[in-house]
Amino acid sequence: MKEQLKQKFANHDAKVAVVGLGYVGLPLAVEIAEQGHIVHGVDVSTEKVDSLNNKESYVLDVKSEKLSELVGRNLLPTTDFSVLADADAISICVPTPLNKTKDPDASYINAVVEQIIKHMTSGTLIVLESTTYPGTTEELIKHVIEEQTSFKAGEDFFLCFSPERVDPGNKEFNTKNTPKVIGGVTPDCLELGVELYGSFLENLVPVSSTNVAEMVKLLENTFRSVNIGLVNELTLMCDRMGINVWEVIDAAATKPFGYMPFYPGPGIGGHCIPLDPMYLSWKAKMFDFYNRFIELASDVNGNMPRYVLSQIGDILNDQEKSIKNANILMLGVAYKKDIDDLRESPALEIYKLLEEKGAALSFHDPFVETFRNGDEVVSSVELTKEALEKADLVVIATNHTPVDYQFVVDNASVVYDTRNATKHLGESKNTILLGGEQNENPLAHLNY
Numbered sequence: 297m298k299e300q301l302k303q304k305f306a307n308h309d310a311k312v313a314v315v316g317l318g319y320v321g322l323p324l325a326v327e328i329a330e331q332g333h334i335v336h337g338v339d340v341s342t343e344k345v346d347s348l349n350n351k352e353s354y355v356l357d358v359k360s361e362k363l364s365e366l367v368g369r370n371l372l373p374t375t376d377f378s379v380l381a382d383a384d385a386i387s388i389c390v391p392t393p394l395n396k397t398k399d400p401d402a403s404y405i406n407a408v409v410e411q412i413i414k415h416m417t418s419g420t421l422i423v424l425e426s427t428t429y430p431g432t433t434e435e436l437i438k439h440v441i442e443e444q445t446s447f448k449a450g451e452d453f454f455l456c457f458s459p460e461r462v463d464p465g466n467k468e469f470n471t472k473n474t475p476k477v478i479g480g481v482t483p484d485c486l487e488l489g490v491e492l493y494g495s496f497l498e499n500l501v502p503v504s505s506t507n508v509a510e511m512v513k514l515l516e517n518t519f520r521s522v523n524i525g526l527v528n529e530l531t532l533m534c535d536r537m538g539i540n541v542w543e544v545i546d547a548a549a550t551k552p553f554g555y556m557p558f559y560p561g562p563g564i565g566g567h568c569i570p571l572d573p574m575y576l577s578w579k580a581k582m583f584d585f586y587n588r589f590i591e592l593a594s595d596v597n598g599n600m601p602r603y604v605l606s607q608i609g610d611i612l613n614d615q616e617k618s619i620k621n622a623n624i625l626m627l628g629v630a631y632k633k634d635i636d637d638l639r640e641s642p643a644l645e646i647y648k649l650l651e652e653k654g655a656a657l658s659f660h661d662p663f664v665e666t667f668r669n670g671d672e673v674v675s676s677v678e679l680t681k682e683a684l685e686k687a688d689l690v691v692i693a694t695n696h697t698p699v700d701y702q703f704v705v706d707n708a709s710v711v712y713d714t715r716n717a718t719k720h721l722g723e724s725k726n727t728i729l730l731g732g733e734q735n736e737n738p739l740a741h742l743n744y
């Protein structure tokens with residue numbers, strides 16, 4: 297059974313089901329299909345499946361032209377889970393959010409496992425890609441399948457964990473050329489996982505177990521969360537001390553070894569950095585271990601939108617204005633630059649906080665046409681001279697590349713730049729950076 301599967305993977309002749317066609321699953325499905333395998337793309341969202349069958353992409357990193365080439369040939373989007381019966385391999389890419397009490401919500405994984413049990417035939421390789429706590433692959437997939445069927449992992453089915461590292465919007469690194477870590481529950485499982493993933497990815501990093509692979513992903517994202525937390529805290533400290541934190545970071549970044557720059561911002565967003573470390577600290581508590589770094593970073597980062605709110609209050613105060621009734625134009629609502637993802641976006645939290653204080657708000661985002669604010673749908677306004685002149689304050693919440701920041705600074709009365717997007721404009725007297733300093737960084741010419 298194992299040799300047959302290996303042969304199919306090596307010959308690019310397998311049937312692979314990718315379950316969950318979002319930011320992670322769709323680029324993965326496209327990559328596998330491009331290498332000749334037949335891919336059943338399975339999603340519960342009829343809207344997404346219809347869009348894919350109409351060859352219209354909803355993920356910026358996947359071009360609709362690519363779908364035109366593949367859909368109907370090697371890529372077959374469907375909402376019908378019975379295709380799992382036909383699959384040599386199944387990759388699971390469903391969401392792993394937190395619930396209201398900030399504990400892991402594994403219900404999406406459980407729902408997929410239920411469908412796998414219903415349809416799976418012997419000799420299938422299953423790979424979990426969703427980010428999750430160490431132990432998930434064994435506890436929620438291996439044990440559940442073994443308890444509810446006669447199949448045994450490593451004999452009747454094969455099981456791996458391979459965390460997705462994709463960085464949406466990254467022009468250099470994509471699904472194909474980002475090294476991918478993979479661990480199996482047995483050596484045979486790992487061998488098969490490496491064979492399949494090696495047939496469409498450039499560089500694999502096999503590790504000894506699914507637990508290690510799960511922990512690798514959480515280390516990576518915890519590392520980011522903690523370092524961003526450190527630099528955010530340093531920003532609050534520099535604000536008190538009257539030091540320009542951006543200049544400090546740029547100067548520190550000239551050290552050619554032993555230092556890696558992280559930048560402050562209005563808070564962290566997306567489906568990964570704010571959530572993933574919480575998966576780890578939740579699991580660690582079961583081992584009577586309290587993760588102080590994770591909790592501290594989450595606390596510091598989670599409070600940044602409120603710090604931004606207080607700085608906005610101070611900036612308006614200096615102009616003898618209040619947040620109430622101030623005309624505030626937010627530039628960018630996506631959680632990071634050059635993408636359209638609004639999940640956990642700190643800009644939206646700041647928007648809400650300002651709204652609660654009675655500000656008159658509008659936003660411009662070249663990647664986001666609208667967002668839902670309670671019952672209301674808010675639309676992006678055009679970035680015109682009039683819109684900038686009308687604003688009591690322009691808040692740069694996301695540093696999208698297509699925005700003309702010179703035009704913004706030239707036409708707005710006051711700009712509050714939470715991302716240092718105006719760094720390369722040189723000194724601009726009407727621009728205040730996150731941390732409270734004016735934009736007058738003499739190192740602005742250094743391109744970090």
Ligand SMILES: NC(=O)c1ccc[n+]([C@@H]2O[C@H](COP(=O)([O-])OP(=O)(O)OC[C@H]3O[C@@H](n4cnc5c(N)ncnc54)[C@H](O)[C@@H]3O)[C@@H](O)[C@H]2O)c1
Pocket residue numbers: 315316317318319320321338339340341344389390391392404407408425426427428460461462463464567568
């Ligand atoms: N977005 C990122 O940058 C990124 C990067 C690395 C890892 N991850 C991880 O990858 C996983 C997926 O994230 P994403 O950003 O692609 O999420 P997403 O919300 O963009 O996509 C998930 C897809 O799964 C579908 N889905 C939900 N329940 C389903 C079910 N029972 N059966 C089939 N489909 C179902 C949804 O309709 C959606 O299309 C998460 O665990 C996330 O932490 C995300």
